Amino acid sequence: MTLTPAVRRFRSYQRRIRQARMVARAIKSKRHPILAHIIPMRRCNLSCGYCNEYDKVSNPVPTAEMLRRVEMLAKLGTSIITISGGEPLLHPDLDEIIRGIRSQGAIATIITNGYLLTPERIQQLNRAGLEHLQISIDNVNPDDISKKSLKVLDRKLQWLSEHAVFDININSVLGGGMAHPEDALTITRRALELGFETTVGIIHDHDGQLRSLKENERAVYDQILRERKPAMFAFAYDNLFHKNLALGQENEWQCRAGSRYLYICEQGLVHYCSQQRGYPAIPLEKYTQADVDREYSTVKECAPFCTVSCVHRVAMLDLMRNQPREALTRFFPPATEGGPPQLPAGVQVLTKIFLPPPDGQPQGAAQKVVAGAAMKIFGVK
Numbered sequence: 001m002t003l004t005p006a007v008r009r010f011r012s013y014q015r016r017i018r019q020a021r022m023v024a025r026a027i028k029s030k031r032h033p034i035l036a037h038i039i040p041m042r043r044c045n046l047s048c049g050y051c052n053e054y055d056k057v058s059n060p061v062p063t064a065e066m067l068r069r070v071e072m073l074a075k076l077g078t079s080i081i082t083i084s085g086g087e088p089l090l091h092p093d094l095d096e097i098i099r100g101i102r103s104q105g106a107i108a109t110i111i112t113n114g115y116l117l118t119p120e121r122i123q124q125l126n127r128a129g130l131e132h133l134q135i136s137i138d139n140v141n142p143d144d145i146s147k148k149s150l151k152v153l154d155r156k157l158q159w160l161s162e163h164a165v166f167d168i169n170i171n172s173v174l175g176g177g178m179a180h181p182e183d184a185l186t187i188t189r190r191a192l193e194l195g196f197e198t199t200v201g202i203i204h205d206h207d208g209q210l211r212s213l214k215e216n217e218r219a220v221y222d223q224i225l226r227e228r229k230p231a232m233f234a235f236a237y238d239n240l241f242h243k244n245l246a247l248g249q250e251n252e253w254q255c256r257a258g259s260r261y262l263y264i265c266e267q268g269l270v271h272y273c274s275q276q277r278g279y280p281a282i283p284l285e286k287y288t289q290a291d292v293d294r295e296y297s298t299v300k301e302c303a304p305f306c307t308v309s310c311v312h313r314v315a316m317l318d319l320m321r322n323q324p325r326e327a328l329t330r331f332f333p334p335a336t337e338g339g340p341p342q343l344p345a346g347v348q349v350l351t352k353i354f355l356p357p358p359d360g361q362p363q364g365a366a367q368k369v370v371a372g373a374a375m376k377i378f379g380v381k
Contacts, residue, residue: 011165015131018107022079026260027321030296031289032077034314036262037084037274040066040091046113048138048146050203053274054086061266063093067100069268072284074104076292078262082310084111084274086266089121095128102129109133113148117156122163133164136171136201140183150187161194169197172224174217175210178203181217188224198228202245202307210305212248221246240330241312250304253315258295260314262287272300273308 026034040061044054073081081101088094088110101108109132110125125133137153138146160168170191172184184200191198200221202213213221221242244251257263257272258280264270270287271277272295282291306312319327328351332341343351 008165012167015107015167018131022107023317025079026317030260030318030321031292032079033073033262033292034078034260034317035080035082035310036073036078036264037082037310038066038069038073038264039085039266040083040088040094040097042086042266043090044085044087044113045090045115046087046147048148050145053084058086058266060091060093061268063096065268066091066093066097069264069284070097070100070104070106072287073262073264074106076262076287076289078106080107080109082109082111087113087116089116095124098125098128098130102131107131111136114153114156117159119159119163122159126163126165130166132167132169133160134169134171136173137187138173138178138183139180140186143179145179150183150190154190157190157194157196161196167197169199171199171201173201173203174221175202175213181214181220185220185223185227188228192228198224199309200224201309202242210245210248210307213246218246240316241309245305245307251306253303253312254297254318255300255303255306255311256296256315256318257300257311258298259292260296260318261311273311275306275308276300276302 022034025032042053042055042058043060044051044056047054047056070081081104083094083097083101089112091097094110098108098110108128108130110130111134114135135153135157136148137150138148140150142149142152157170170187172187172191174181174184178184188198188200202210202221241251241253255272257276258270261273262270263273263277264284265277268284269281270284270291271281272279280291280295300306316327316331319330328341328343332343334341
């Protein structure tokens with residue numbers, strides 16, 4: 001049965017409260033992971049030419065072991081657990097893993113190529129309690145490099161629009177030698193038409209090097225930014241990281257991989273991220289608070305030219321935690337020099353509630369009452 005838009009909106013509001021609690025908790029304390037990626041199997045049903053995260057032979061990780069890893073991540077205080085791969089929909093007990101994540105109080109998300117989605121499978125994901133799904137679409141028509149094309153997946157997107165009660169993000173890509181950069185704009189427009197969230201990523205080329213976007217690629221990127229909906233983390237990421245990446249320039253930031261962000265491979269080892277497998281490569285059952293604290297400040301040599309957006313966005317929460325007003329100015333630059341940051345409506349509300357007045361002015365009694373009430377709603381003492 002297709003749910004009404006009103007029901008979908010209600011479910012979305014519930015998720016927004018959970019996400020706000022996650023953000024408030026992350027800003028309150030730096031001593032727990034915000035996001036972890038877990039790999040239930042390395043095998044994939046596709047073989048995209050640029051991908052280094054799949055094989056064709058691996059068996060699924062036993063479900064009991066996956067649930068044990070979810071429980072260990074929960075003990076570390078992890079707020080969001082994302083299931084990726086390989087292709088997670090190939091795991092025979094994916095729904096049970098999702099339910100296990102939700103039972104631990106974490107936000108449950110998956111990253112999939114979307115090929116195995118059907119109306120029945122989407123309904124199963126609804127019942128399991130999935131909260132967010134992301135599909136990256138590389139082109140409009142399949143080619144020798146990638147079969148993740150809009151032509152193949154558009155029917156799947158329509159089914160998601162009709163049946164899914166979880167949030168959906170469609171990610172398009174630029175750079176890395178993609179043959180038709182204008183495809184990213186077509187994909188973005190289709191996602192917006194279906195009511196989905198959208199992001200755009202800048203990827204390495206086939207030799208693993210970050211190169212500046214060509215003039216036609218930058219034009220497509222700028223047009224995407226003009227057309228898509230303003231979302232807090234997506235647009236903050238664009239302003240803070242994408243500007244330099246699009247020019248092939250390094251970013252100056254503190255990577256929190258191994259601390260605020262964890263990547264758990266199919267063997268159960270903790271790595272910095274999908275592109276830095278092998279470091280620190282400690283078994284999850286042996287990963288302690290001391291490891292989380294140590295990696296919080298460890299300098300990663302790969303950080304300046306990193307394109308892993310999940311790690312960027314996690315680091316942004318710590319920027320907000322340490323220097324809130326400076327961070328907002330960097331995330332949402334003023335329209336005119338010396339003017340105020342151009343904050344989305346939701347961010348304006350949170351800023352007025354939680355941030356003390358600028359220039360050392362005392363916090364008013366009304367703001368204290370509202371902030372206290374909001375803290376209770378968000379579950380932060």
